[in-house]
Amino acid sequence: MSWIPHTVIQPYQVLSQRTSIVWTIGGSDSGAGAGIQADIQAINGLRARDAAPGSTLAVAQACSIITTVTAQNSESTSDVLAVPLDMLEQQWMQLLADMPPAVIKISLLASPSQVEWLADQLDSWPAGLPRPLVIYDPVAIASSGDVLTAEPILESVKQELLRHIDVLTPNSHEVLAMTGIALLFSGDMQRAYDKFREYGVKSVLFKGGHIGQLMDVELTETHVMDAWSNGDCWRYCLSAKVETKHGHGTGCSFAAALASGLAQGYALEDAFAIAHAYVQQGLKAAVAQGKGPGPVLHLGWPTHWQDFPRTANDLCELDLPTQGFAPCPSDLGLYPVVNSPEWLERLLQLGVKTIQLRAKDLSDGAAEPLVIRAIELGRKYQARVFINDYWRLAIKHQAYGVHLGQEDLDDANIEEIASAGIRIGLSTHGYFEMLRAAALKPSYLAVGHIYPTTTKNMPSTPQGLTKLQQQVSLLKSVLPTVAIGGIDWPRAKQVRATGVASIAVVRALTQAEDVEVATAQWLGLVGAGALQ
Ligand SMILES: Cc1ncc(COP(=O)(O)OP(=O)(O)O)c(N)n1
Ligand SMILES: Cc1ncsc1CCOP(=O)(O)O
Ligand SMILES: [Mg+2]
Numbered sequence: 129m130s131w132i133p134h135t136v137i138q139p140y141q142v143l144s145q146r147t148s149i150v151w152t153i154g155g156s157d158s159g160a161g162a163g164i165q166a167d168i169q170a171i172n173g174l175r176a177r178d179a180a181p182g183s184t185l186a187v188a189q190a191c192s193i194i195t196t197v198t199a200q201n202s203e204s205t206s207d208v209l210a211v212p213l214d215m216l217e218q219q220w221m222q223l224l225a226d227m228p229p230a231v232i233k234i235s236l237l238a239s240p241s242q243v244e245w246l247a248d249q250l251d252s253w254p255a256g257l258p259r260p261l262v263i264y265d266p267v268a269i270a271s272s273g274d275v276l277t278a279e280p281i282l283e284s285v286k287q288e289l290l291r292h293i294d295v296l297t298p299n300s301h302e303v304l305a306m307t308g309i310a311l312l313f314s315g316d317m318q319r320a321y322d323k324f325r326e327y328g329v330k331s332v333l334f335k336g337g338h339i340g341q342l343m344d345v346e347l348t349e350t351h352v353m354d355a356w357s358n359g360d361c362w363r364y365c366l367s368a369k370v371e372t373k374h375g376h377g378t379g380c381s382f383a384a385a386l387a388s389g390l391a392q393g394y395a396l397e398d399a400f401a402i403a404h405a406y407v408q409q410g411l412k413a414a415v416a417q418g419k420g421p422g423p424v425l426h427l428g429w430p431t432h433w434q435d436f437p438r439t440a441n442d443l444c445e446l447d448l449p450t451q452g453f454a455p456c457p458s459d460l461g462l463y464p465v466v467n468s469p470e471w472l473e474r475l476l477q478l479g480v481k482t483i484q485l486r487a488k489d490l491s492d493g494a495a496e497p498l499v500i501r502a503i504e505l506g507r508k509y510q511a512r513v514f515i516n517d518y519w520r521l522a523i524k525h526q527a528y529g530v531h532l533g534q535e536d537l538d539d540a541n542i543e544e545i546a547s548a549g550i551r552i553g554l555s556t557h558g559y560f561e562m563l564r565a566a567a568l569k570p571s572y573l574a575v576g577h578i579y580p581t582t583t584k585n586m587p588s589t590p591q592g593l594t595k596l597q598q599q600v601s602l603l604k605s606v607l608p609t610v611a612i613g614g615i616d617w618p619r620a621k622q623v624r625a626t627g628v629a630s631i632a633v634v635r636a637l638t639q640a641e642d643v644e645v646a647t648a649q650w651l652g653l654v655g656a657g658a659l660q
Contacts (some may be wrong), residue, residue, distance in 0.1 A: 129141040136295055137331050137358045140557065142589045143261060147230045148186035148391040151223060151260075152384060153246065154235030154267070155196035155208070160525065161423030162377035164192050167233065169426040170384035176392055176429055176594060188388040191227055193219040196238040202376060204419030208344055210238035213245050220249055229260045233387040234293075235380060241282040247288035261390055264293045266302040266382035282306055291328030295356075295396070297383045299335045311342050314355075314443055321357050333357040333386070333391035333400065335363075337378050337407075347446055354382075354399055354437075363397050363560065365404040365437035366446070374414035374422035379457045381424050382407045394595075395588065397439075397560035404437045405430035429598075433606055439563040441538075448542060452569030453552045456512065456529065458608040460630035461657025462650045464637050465516070465612070469501040471638065476509040478647040481656040482630065484531055486516040495523055503527050512657070514553055523548040529571060534561050542568060553610065557588040562599055566607060574632060575599050577613020578623060583634045590614065618645070620653055630657065 136646050150171045157163030171190035193216060199207040237243050244643050248415040253259060282305060300311045307323040309316055321332050333356040341348045347366060356363045385406040389399025409432065410424035417423060440446055460482040464475050469486050475483060485502040487495060499521040506513030506528055514529040515522040522530040529551030532540055545552055551571035565573055579590050600609050610622050612632035623631055640646035
């Protein structure tokens with residue numbers, strides 16, 4: 129019956145870029161602060177601007193299917209009119225014939241028959257069209273407190289619609305209305321997730337604006353926390369609460385921004401962090417437009433560091449110390465990554481001043497002599513030698529620095545590395561990971577992989593130039609950045625043009641026809657970085 133594959137959505141999942149059209153299916157708000165009007169502003173407003181030259185990143189385009197006309201202003205809703213089913217059908221068919229969606233965002237549904245009609249459409253999605261990702265923002269309770277979705281509708285939503293939903297975005301009132309679970313402790317979110325899962329939902333993003341304070345998460349006293357889970361893992365976004373009464377349309381705008389990010393080829397967890405930032409920036413600027421609470425403002429792609437959340441994969445991470453690591457120069461220059469002390473010496477002799485020993489999958493015993501030799505060479509050539517993975521050995525022999533990946537972060541003793549006074553570089557593969565790593569105040573952040581690479585099996589999708597450029601400019605006054613992954617000589621200039629200070633390469637040097645010539649060429653373009 130269902131066309132939904134029973135796969136778990138992964139946080140790093142990226143939609144294929146065949147279209148960037150988002151259908152928003154919901155109600156018209158005559159005050160335009162919420163509903164379809166807010167959705168269109170958020171979907172089209174969150175277009176990734178400043179595309180780097182050669183970028184293939186698509187921009188989002190909103191289409192709408194109106195289910196309901198509401199008569200409302202900033203103070204109240206006086207009437208709600210359900211659009212007849214045949215008119216819904218007409219809107220659906222027109223769009224399907226011409227502008228099929230990458231993402232469908234569903235919000236206000238006015239009757240059980242509208243819910244059933246929509247579930248039928250999704251059930252019979254044309255076999256020849258790729259399946260869109262479906263987000264459902266329940267809109268049971270508006271931020272004004274108005275009840276917009278009555279009990280019988282929620283019942284058919286549970287029975288008919290939820291099995292089609294890839295990302296459900298309820299606030300705490302909606303969680304209570306749909307599951308009977310009040311979100312008082314963090315564990316309640318897991319219980320609520322399990323309940324939603326019984327109805328077939330693939331993942332749930334609990335919108336924090338209304339979660340309020342969780343008794344066991346101290347930070348939620350002062351911070352707003354959104355949490356997403358697919359049943360396998362959790363992702364959290366936290367920001368300082370914006371004290372404002374002008375938050376009309378926050379929930380709609382958040383879910384619409386999420387849809388926009390996904391349609392434009394951002395991984396789910398990255399679209400999550402970007403949508404969170406989009407709403408934060410809009411709330412900070414919100415003002416009254418009528419006599420009641422004003423709407424969240426739509427201010428385009430978020431570009432200010434202070435609007436972005438702290439992110440975490442586990443609530444325990446919020447307790448990690450954030451005193452930071454020993455700094456390194458913001459300009460690390462050309463940064464070869466090599467697998468032996470022999471390669472290290474060869475490149476250091478050619479003038480390289482930042483380099484990494486990446487000798488994979490050795491026991492600490494087997495790696496130790498290589499690490500000792502690499503550190504000696506660093507001292508001899510007055511170069512910055514980073515040790516990949518073997519952080520205990522890096523501490524033991526006082527390396528200049530260590531480089532760790534996201535998974536290593538779960539195992540390594542971050543406090544021990546920080547107090548050893550050695551530098552740390554962290555790998556990141558998108559906005560979410562970048563924000564998670566930045567919370568630890570490392571010495572630099574590596575952004576990758578930029579292009580496809582054969583050097584390493586990557587679970588994530590190449591980020592490309594635009595995403596690199598966005599993150600580099602966001603991090604400009606925060607942390608040094610390094611670009612890595614698939615960067616060869618023909619691509620070097622455009623990578624450099626993003627403003628990234630350092631470029632890390634493996635094959636571009638180790639597989640160069642003439643290593644001496646290639647190294648000189650790269651050093652000419654990127655430089656060797658700051659002197660110690
Ligand atoms: C400069 C730089 N950036 C990223 C990586 C990748 O590190 P990691 O994610 O730990 O993966 P492995 O290199 O260990 O496979 C790197 N090594 N250097
Ligand atoms: C280690 C690593 N981490 C992300 S991409 C990558 C490999 C980069 O190698 P290359 O420069 O040969 O594409
Ligand atoms: Mg590693």
